[in-house]
Amino acid sequence: MTDQLNHDLDREAFVFDSVETDAVLSDIASEMSLLGCLLAPGAATANVAALHQAAELVRPVDFYRPANRIIWERLAAMADRGLPIELPALNAELRTAGDLDRVQGTPYLLHLQEQGLTHANATYFAKMVADVAMRRRMYQTSISIGQIARTGKGDMMALVEEADAQWGQVHATDTAAADGVEHFGEDMMADLIDDLASDEDPMGIPTGYADLDALLNGFHPGELIVVAARPGVGKTTLGLNVATHAAKHGHRSLFVSLEMNRKEIGHRILSAQTSVPFFTIRNKMLKEPDWARLASRREEIASWPLIVSHNPAITFPQVKAEIRRQARKGLKIAVVDYLQLLQDPDSKSADSREREVALMTRGLKVLAQQLEIPIVVLCQLNRDSAKREDKRPHVHELRESGAVEQDANVVLLIHREDVYDKESPRSGEADLIVGKSRNGPMSDVTVAFQGHYSRFVDMAPGV
Known part of the structure; x- marks a missing residue:
């Protein structure tokens, strides 16, 4: 049952050029464990806090399995609306949105819950998911740059600029802030206050005048x-x-x-x-x-x-x-x-x-x-x-x-x-x-x- 469930879900996943490469560039087990930690029974409030902490490390695009990405996005939306993070509520939300069948229904949600340990482990698995997603982006970017080198036309330095810009995106910090979208909450406020209180010179690059x-x-x-x-x-x-x-x-x-x-x-x-x-x-x-x-x-x-x-x-x-x-x-x-x-x-x-x-x-x-x-x-x-x-x-x-x-x-x-x-x-x-x-x-x-x-x-x- 579980093997068939995983097989059906992975038919939608990204396709790489070999099974060996696919194994290196995905970590389905960590994705499932992360989601399972957020569905720990009897800890709805703690699960919300754990989700916010995990969201500092991982983004929806970091999930390899599409079903896991859908579940993560639904959990994040529930947290933003102040809903409890627990399996019955998630099941109802997915059903209302018409997404329950896309994640193979309630059996898969129950299977996820079994993979989790406790909400305290969420950040550990979030880090693992983010790391392998970075590897995947590196691989995909290297292929894209290879295509530019093989088939690109026009000014050579323009091609170098295009390739350089793509590679620069791989180096970007994988946080919500890296996307330019960030909650103006306590974390940002603390950063601003710390910056104002620091002894760092606010002068930019001096002009000489x-x-x-x-x-x-x-x-x-x-x-x-x-x-x-x-x-x-x-x-x-x-x-x-x-x-x-x-x-x-x-x-x-x-x-x-x-x-x-x-x-x-x-x-x-x-x-x-x-x-x-x-x-x-x-x-x-x-x-x-x-x-x-x-x-x-x-x-x-x-x-x-x-x-x-x-x-x-x-x-x-x-x-x-x-x-x-x-x-x-x-x-x-x-x-x-x-x-x-x-x-x-x-x-x-x-x-x-x-x-x-x-x-x-x-x-x-x-x-x-x-x-x-x-x-x-x-x-x-x-x-x-x-x-x-x-x-x-x-x-x-x-x-x-x-x-x-x-x-x-x-x-x-x-x-x-x-x-x-x-x-x-x-x-x-x-x-x-x-x-x-x-x-x-x-x-x-x-x-x-x-x-x-x-x-x-x-x-x-x-x-």
Whole structure:
């Protein structure tokens, strides 16, 4: 009777390529024992508590046998409605929902109850079910990646990105919270209170500008930060300054450039860090004091965890793949220079360039959240601000897509009056305009622009 029952139930289970593989990637006995523990006679209240504890470890999709998955989901629904977790109630609920025949009726429920020990053992079996489900996902993902390698078409790095993204899902923590759905109850409340009471510094990745850090508290994990300006105002300089400053303070940083080669990137970093004019470095006009400055900082700068990408033909999937690769090595911040130069050969659903840009900004936002790092993307403004008498830029002037503003946590606009008026009394000054801040105030921060050193710096005290 029992053997026939199990045979009938397992006809619906997942199919793998061999009986041997199937045995490794499923643990029906643990599934049945888990459910049996939750149906322990005379312990309805304790069974509810045991189910909540087990649910921290296992999800419905982790059950190999479909019947067991149906029973788990019904038990969870009963607990949420405050119903007792006991066999008669479960039997009635399954009958009402029309699922009793799908689990081979009451005999199978009685059989499950016989497999359980006590509600106290539920978490033990939940852990076993979750572990074998992880193995199963690893196996299924490896097959899927193999299919991508054998039959995938298009840009190779796009295929790598697709495979990398799939493998990344295997590493995700197997809890309810990993799905982005979590009860705002005592567990979450305790985590929040503990975090508030901890001595951990709430500062994100520092930008290198004191007033900007005071306003935004740095750039935070999961944020998409857009830095925008008209051409020639200094968005590349600011982006490289931010990446370099983060690396200087020990944060692994990635700077992706689609318009500068490795030599120009290096020249800009050296100029900003040693105060040797960029023109002097670029044209190899160094004198003895300049060589001395370079020599005094060479070892320090070389030790910083700053990674640069300087492939002008890099595609959007390749950028994402590189960010993911660096994240596995401890990446803390990524800067992409710049959005309008990026192309996504896989954006087949995009019917316009605006739609393509929208898909890319959304992709960067999701990536920032998945990897829990801030991603800074540099962006051009359209010509509207240049046409006005007041040249001060506005957020709605982001070029090619309103989705850039929509997806960004922070939009930082750069404005320099001396770009438009060489006689401006504010020559050498720049306004960093926080035009959008999802988690803080919006304001202006004034810094000094030292273009000859390829850098922005804090204003001198008292200025």
